Amino acid sequence: MDSAAQVARARPTLRDVAQLAGVSPKTVSRVVNGEPGVSPSKAGAVERAIRQLEYRPNITASSLRRAGGRTAAIAAVLEDVSNPFSSALYRALEDVAHARDVMVFAGSVEEDPDRERALVRAFAMRQADAMLIVPASDNQAYLTREVVGGTPLVFVDRPPVGLHADAVLVDNETGAADAVRHLVAHGHRDIAYLGDLRTIATARRRFQGYKEALSDHGIRPVHVVHDLHTSEAAATAFGALLDGPSAPTACFSAQNLITIGAIRALRSRGLQHRVAIAGFDDFPLADLLEPAVTVVSQDPYRMGRVAADLLFRRLDGEDWEPTTHLVDTRLIVRGSGEIAGPGGVRSA
Amino acid sequence: MDSAAQVARARPTLRDVAQLAGVSPKTVSRVVNGEPGVSPSKAGAVERAIRQLEYRPNITASSLRRAGGRTAAIAAVLEDVSNPFSSALYRALEDVAHARDVMVFAGSVEEDPDRERALVRAFAMRQADAMLIVPASDNQAYLTREVVGGTPLVFVDRPPVGLHADAVLVDNETGAADAVRHLVAHGHRDIAYLGDLRTIATARRRFQGYKEALSDHGIRPVHVVHDLHTSEAAATAFGALLDGPSAPTACFSAQNLITIGAIRALRSRGLQHRVAIAGFDDFPLADLLEPAVTVVSQDPYRMGRVAADLLFRRLDGEDWEPTTHLVDTRLIVRGSGEIAGPGGVRSA
DNA sequence: ACACTCCTTGACATCGTTGTCAAACGAGTC
DNA sequence: GACTCGTTTGACAACGATGTCAAGGAGTGT
Known part of the structure; x- marks a missing residue:
């Protein structure tokens, strides 16, 4: 395979870069991952080859071999992604994750406990690094398996039952x-x-x-x-x-x-x-x-932010007893609640 | 490693199942994937071992080795996932994908062309099978690479520029x-x-x-x-x-x-x-x-459905000249548009 | 010149699973 | 018994990238 054919290859691999740069694949890996111990001349050759080939690392391959197996993807199990509460949670999660080059998957449960379980399973099969869950089921003991496996979980809006886990709730x-x-x-x-x-x-x-x-x-x-x-x-x-x-x-x-x-x-x-x-x-x-x-x-945006922070702190290796965070509500007076009743207005 | 320790293993692998069932890993793979050619007695032993170990296939490993490399995940590049148009698109995509055991990722572009490119790259690095794109950039020729690499794309709401691709638009x-x-x-x-x-x-x-x-x-x-x-x-x-x-x-x-x-x-x-x-x-x-x-x-829900159908038809191997689908708008008369103007009402 | 230390590099196995292909076995036929 | 065919099974390499560890070279000190 000559250089022109490499340029035309749709998905150049780390091996292609190594060949073009005249180094071993491990050296390319060191450069890509910012590991020390590569000479400037070799690092330069690798970087030129990466640019020429437009090499993009394959995260699924990397996650399989890499210590900890991180996929840089987290999951949200939401009530219905198209409702404003859910989509605000999603957006909050996305904003926090984006700052860490982590992508977000989501799925809608529609108050169906079976759908909740199926979504968790589907995300686990894709090796989601962590999960935010708005539960529909009345017991989440089945998630013990994820906890034991080291996947951080946070519950939002509704507390976990049968499982010791972080939660972000409203009073x-x-x-x-x-x-x-x-x-x-x-x-x-x-x-x-x-x-x-x-x-x-x-x-x-x-x-x-x-x-x-x-x-x-x-x-x-x-x-x-x-x-x-x-x-x-x-x-x-x-x-x-x-x-x-x-x-x-x-x-x-x-x-x-x-x-x-x-x-x-x-x-x-x-x-x-x-x-x-x-x-x-x-x-x-x-x-x-x-x-x-x-x-x-x-x-909900703030709840999502609090939840995302908890997930990422756990992913960063912090460990603490699972806790519940209460986010305040706020009375917004606009008119409909102030229509006078038969008992007259009295001090609150 | 004895049987009790296998039960306790957080993430049992296909090899663990094979060991417990007394067969080769390839036989387990055949059972998991519904391939013919496994004797009923061996299939039974495999199924029992899967249940006992609660084995869940690892899709990231499977996608790496499997022909076509499908991850059973698709991506949506949206304007802002928390706005109703975007979240309805997402929900439509999710509903169609769900029927095929495919999960959905999304990211919000916020009219930033650089963010659009970064999101596409991030999804490609995670081997998204296909992408729905609400473009922010004024030229999408950079996506030729995805097209050449075989990733189906569909544009929604705004047509592609500099790229020949399917689109679902409103008139x-x-x-x-x-x-x-x-x-x-x-x-x-x-x-x-x-x-x-x-x-x-x-x-x-x-x-x-x-x-x-x-x-x-x-x-x-x-x-x-x-x-x-x-x-x-x-x-x-x-x-x-x-x-x-x-x-x-x-x-x-x-x-x-x-x-x-x-x-x-x-x-x-x-x-x-x-x-x-x-x-x-x-x-x-x-x-x-x-x-x-x-x-x-x-x-937007219907637009999302039409777009999802296009993506999945391409993923199923159908091939056709990229086309644009127009979804109709509908005038909904409610009051604000019927306030009479100085010229009086005349027939439409 | 020799011994030691440090830095750079690359060979090779690994991750969890699937594709390829050959071997083994059993049944049927001559 | 020998041969053929079909079915079942498993050994082994592969996917793209990373972890481990040893080898080689350069520099320094005796």
């Missing part, structure tokens, strides 16, 4: 209680609860926060709907409450898609300025709606 | 012209144009469509602003037009983030029911705004 109870207390402070006593699937840990905690805030004011929950998972379901369920014999004067919606559905139900009845609503989690354009929507907001 | 000119004609039909003559970076091919085409629609009615463009890339920039620029000596009665906004900025400018001046607006591309909750926003909508 769902406090956030929910804050929203409900805000509605109470604006005179509401009959505050409906619209919640997500009870199988989801975060939904259960938000319901807990709702109940606690009501209880603090001696209020009993009357209108409670669980297991809503889409905007459409929420619109239908809330519509039924609004059309019923004793409609609530306010609503705490425990998830942003559900908030959107509840708003549609209010608007379709012309009640958007009459019934107060506060939602858990923000969503794009909430401030442009009429009335603008009061929410308790979480910050 | 930006027709879509823009439709929106503008709609505004004209509602009596508007002074229709502002708010557009994205002129370096972006789709922005240029939408401007072309805007001009053509005006020209069809003998209207000259008066208020034209290019190179807006954020909501904030759009709000500022449109605000200046609205506050100026001769404000436009309507606006064609050529990108959804820009539409959102324009709406903020209108609302902050109480003009949202006075000045008509039609935007290019839909966004979540456009129908819940006041007035609800008239848009020309594209369908």
Whole structure:
């Protein structure tokens, strides 16, 4: 094989570089990996050959032989990559990984525990260096195998069950209680609860926060709907409450898609300025709606950053007892949560 | 190494399975890959050993040795993985890939041509089987190398320049012209144009469509602003037009983030029911705004599906002259584009 | 000149798996 | 029994790159 043919080779290998530079493959490897112990003249010849051939290292081959077997790729097991929370997590992970020349894979679980397991397996078969997991399953003891194998894991949004692992969570109870207390402070006593699937840990905690805030004011929950998972379901369920014999004067919606559905139900009845609503989690354009929507907001980008930092610290060899990091929520007052209720406004 | 120690081994290899089953590694490989020519008794022993050891094939090792070197991973070079258009593309790619046990990597380019090239290189070093590219660069001739190397490519949203490759595009000119004609039909003559970076091919085409629609009615463009890339920039620029000596009665906004900025400018001046607006591309909750926003909508999920199908057909060995697929836009009438202009409503 | 030390270099095995090809075995036929 | 054919099996090299370790050369000191 002559020099012209080497130039034309679609995927030049490290051996091709070695041949062109007149050195051994190991010397090329030393240059590529920045190892000391290569003479300047040989290093120069290698670098010229790399440029001429446009050699690109093959990371899959390198990872197989290299100590530690790193693939420079990490994985995210997300709820649905196209929803804003998931895509913000993805972007945060990507930004931290990019600074370390690490790429990110992701897959969408759609609340299916079997899909979660299959994704973890698929990523492990591709030797992902670490994984961020938004779990759908109710027990993650099956992941012990990854932990034992040395793959760092971090759970986001929902805590791990049956496994000792790092987690980045939002204080769902406090956030929910804050929203409900805000509605109470604006005179509401009959505050409906619209919640997500009870199988989801975060939904259960938000319901807990709702109940606690009501209880603090001696209020009993009357209108409670669980297991809503889409905007459409929420619109239908809330519509039924609004059309019923004793409609609530306010609503705490425990998830942003559900908030959107509840708003549609209010608007379709012309009640958007009459019934107060506060939602858990923000969503794009909430401030442009009429009335603008009061929410308790979480910050998925920041959660993703915290999670990525944990993964990379573990990949860097740091070792510590698995810990849970709580990221604060923030009440954003915009209008929908301040519509006065029959009890009048009182100090929060 | 005895059987108990094998069970405890974090990453059992195909050799471990072979040893436990009492066969050669090649026989295990035959069973794992569904190759014929293994006796039922040996296949059974292999399957039992696989279950006992929880053996998972190592795809990086397999891809290195296997004919064709497939990694069962494809890559998406997107504008910003956290924006809805990009994340819908990703999700579409993922859904098609999932059916074929192929995983997806992505990276965000943020309109930076250098970042685009770096991402392509990073994916190639990881042996991505194929790539979907939303290009930021103004010339993609550098990708000839991937094409020659046999990696299928498909361009989405913006056509390839300097390279012959498949593309999935929206008919930006027709879509823009439709929106503008709609505004004209509602009596508007002074229709502002708010557009994205002129370096972006789709922005240029939408401007072309805007001009053509005006020209069809003998209207000259008066208020034209290019190179807006954020909501904030759009709000500022449109605000200046609205506050100026001769404000436009309507606006064609050529990108959804820009539409959102324009709406903020209108609302902050109480003009949202006075000045008509039609935007290019839909966004979540456009129908819940006041007035609800008239848009020309594209369908990124469908674009992603079409692109994924093309990639997988090429990966399956099909060969055809690179083609461009146009996905239609759709005018969605909601209110903001129907505010009457000084010329009265006339038939479209 | 000889011995010792340090630096550079390259031979060769390795990583986990698959492709190639030959050997062994069993069944059927003459 | 000898021969042929088909099936099963496994030895071994290969993939692209890195880890290990020994050899060779240059420089220094006695």
